Amino acid sequence: xxxxxxxxxxxxxxxxxxxxxLCSEMARELSxxxxxxxxxxxxxxxxxxxxxxxxxxxxxxxxxxxxxxxRKSLEKAREEVIKNFGHVDILINGAGGNHPDAITSVExxxxxxxxxxxxxxxxxxxxxxxxxxxTGTFLxxxxxxxxLLKQESPxxxxxxxxxxxxxxxxVPAYSAAKSAINNFTMWMAVHFAETxxxxxxxxxxxxxxxxxxxxxxxxxxxxxxxSEKIIxxxxxxxxxxxxxxxxxxxxLADEEYSGFVTGVTVPVDGGFMAYSGV
Ligand SMILES: NC(=O)c1ccc[n+]([C@@H]2O[C@H](COP(=O)([O-])OP(=O)(O)OC[C@H]3O[C@@H](n4cnc5c(N)ncnc54)[C@H](O)[C@@H]3O)[C@@H](O)[C@H]2O)c1
Numbered sequence: 001x002x003x004x005x006x007x008x009x010x011x012x013x014x015x016x017x018x019x020x021x022l023c024s025e026m027a028r029e030l031s032x033x034x035x036x037x038x039x040x041x042x043x044x045x046x047x048x049x050x051x052x053x054x055x056x057x058x059x060x061x062x063x064x065x066x067x068x069x070x071r072k073s074l075e076k077a078r079e080e081v082i083k084n085f086g087h088v089d090i091l092i093n094g095a096g097g098n099h100p101d102a103i104t105s106v107e108x109x110x111x112x113x114x115x116x117x118x119x120x121x122x123x124x125x126x127x128x129x130x131x132x133x134x135t136g137t138f139l140x141x142x143x144x145x146x147x148l149l150k151q152e153s154p155x156x157x158x159x160x161x162x163x164x165x166x167x168x169x170x171v172p173a174y175s176a177a178k179s180a181i182n183n184f185t186m187w188m189a190v191h192f193a194e195t196x197x198x199x200x201x202x203x204x205x206x207x208x209x210x211x212x213x214x215x216x217x218x219x220x221x222x223x224x225x226x227s228e229k230i231i232x233x234x235x236x237x238x239x240x241x242x243x244x245x246x247x248x249x250x251x252l253a254d255e256e257y258s259g260f261v262t263g264v265t266v267p268v269d270g271g272f273m274a275y276s277g278v
Contacts, residue, residue: 012088189263202265
């Protein structure tokens with residue numbers, strides 16, 4: 001367990017996708033450091049399950065239904081957060097994911113009849129996945145940005161991926177969007193540098209969660225060929241666990257620890273990025 005970061009006490013964090021596997025863990029940890037947490041999710045009930053758990057453990061949390069692709073719903077959520085907590089200090093842009101319409105069934109194209117190649121990808125599905133991983137971060141940053149700027153040491157933490165550096169096969173929309181996240185993180189960091197708003201990102205390696213379960217586990221729970229490949233390319237030889245992200249989260253969120261750090265994307269990947277495969 002991490003020692004309590006007292007500088008975080010009384011701050012408010014808005015976490016989009018906060019009922020997801022990785023971001024709910026972040027929400028619970030921030031709450032342990034006395035941060036008031038607003039879980040923003042499309043489905044209110046899913047968010048409520050996390051906020052209720054936090055409240056039961058003695059923290060302060062609310063769940064607000066919001067779609068990060070819908071500016072109006074984000075604005076409504078902002079009203080709700082301000083009504084409850086009065087201010088926003090930390091924005092974690094965690095909403096994202098994949099969809100079968102934006103995934104090819106093959107890794108490489110060889111011209112022969114293939115189940116679903118690049119040419120069969122659905123334009124709408126592709127745009128939707130790109131938007132939920134990129135545009136949602138842009139919109140939430142715009143909607144909550146002015147509130148963040150009212151605070152003394154605000155921060156935006158975006159969630160990137162290993163696929164941002166070198167794209168994973170099969171998921172071109174997701175990869176392009178996460179790459180755009182790294183770029184946008186640097187852009188925003190520069191744009192807001194004089195205001196004191198820091199903008200950074202975390203790039204998780206491979207974590208077994210709901211959204212990638214079908215790609216990583218066979219029905220009976222054994223590793224898919226893709227999983228075997230991932231583990232072979234992860235020098236630490238395991239998938240990440242949500243708690244692996246918490247040290248970086250606390251370091252970035254706490255001005256005392258990272259007050260001169262802005263515009264970086266921090267990989268948390270068991271060495272995946274450093275390994276060439278040979
Ligand atoms: N799991 C991994 O290995 C991994 C690796 C790298 C990056 N990531 C990223 O980490 C973040 C969290 O992933 P996770 O694995 O916990 O997935 P998850 O599916 O458990 O969580 C994602 C959450 O985002 C929400 N969401 C999606 N679209 C939304 C929208 N339009 N509006 C509001 N909420 C929306 C979902 O409802 C879900 O609660 C994502 O951005 C994901 O891309 C995950």
